[in-house]
Amino acid sequence: MTDHHYALAVTWVGNRGTGTSGYRDYARNCVLSAEGKPDLLGSADPTFRGDRGRWNPEELLLAALAQCHLLSYLHSAVNHGIVVTGYSDDPVGTMSQVGQGGRFTSVVLRPRVTITDPAQADLAREIHREASENCFIAASVSFRTSRRSWSPADQPASEKVATRSDTVRARSSYDAAVTSTNAVPPTTRTNTLAVKVIRPSSRTGR
Incomplete structure (x- = not known):
């Protein structure tokens, strides 16, 4: 260690x-x-009574989880030979207040990934779980962190999107690590993970 x-x-x-x-x-x-x-x-x-023009601790926690997953995902992509050319996320979190205290009960990451090889779309979705298992921040919190990408209906018609419904359950080592007996019991949910495929010929000059 x-x-x-x-x-x-x-x-x-x-x-x-x-x-x-x-x-x-x-x-x-x-x-x-x-x-x-x-x-x-x-x-x-x-x-x-905070200043909305400054970062608050709740946003920083959400940012830490999303950034950690992003970095873990890019590392997994390299290990699996997947060329990622774009990644964006719009995470959301829920905090429940009880009296003067409170706690986060869930965070949902909604990553969108752009890759170059359409044959790797399924693998590109699957390595999100590996990235989650390797995320230091996700392993350090007691509430459930799950993933849900935008649905095909949210994507511009001009984009090629490969989708598949994945059921996220509390069964992997990652899920066990972020679910505690004090947390809200995790529910089984069906999430749509989206991967946009950009063929090499369609790349811009950037």
Whole structure:
């Protein structure tokens, strides 16, 4: 086993002069910084009196899961000889609040992948599970993370989309890792995983 270490600084910049003298007397704004990187402006969810123009912790968690899956997927694609030329995702998450606390109950990733070889469309869908199993962030959370790509109806008519219905169940090592006894019981859902195929002759000059 190899340990990797990470560090950053979080500085609250929301003191309006009287500190936390009252619930409405201070801003939730903060700055996240790390050596050699641009600062990230943070705050709370606007529901909790945060600044909507800054990143909140809930969005950062969602971003971490989506980015980790993206990077794991690209690595799996290389290992399987799949040439990926495009990848986009529009993840959504649900957090349930109970009293003054709360917890995430689910995150759904909705990746769209562009590949060069149409014969590899099925394999390109299948390696999402491998990518999930190798995602460090997904393995570190206790709620269920699943995948659902856009349906063919959401794709422009000019795009060639290969689709197949996949049933996602809590049966792999990845699913077990992100499902705990305290989490909302995972449900069996049928998701449509979409892969767009771009033949080499149709590539742009970029």
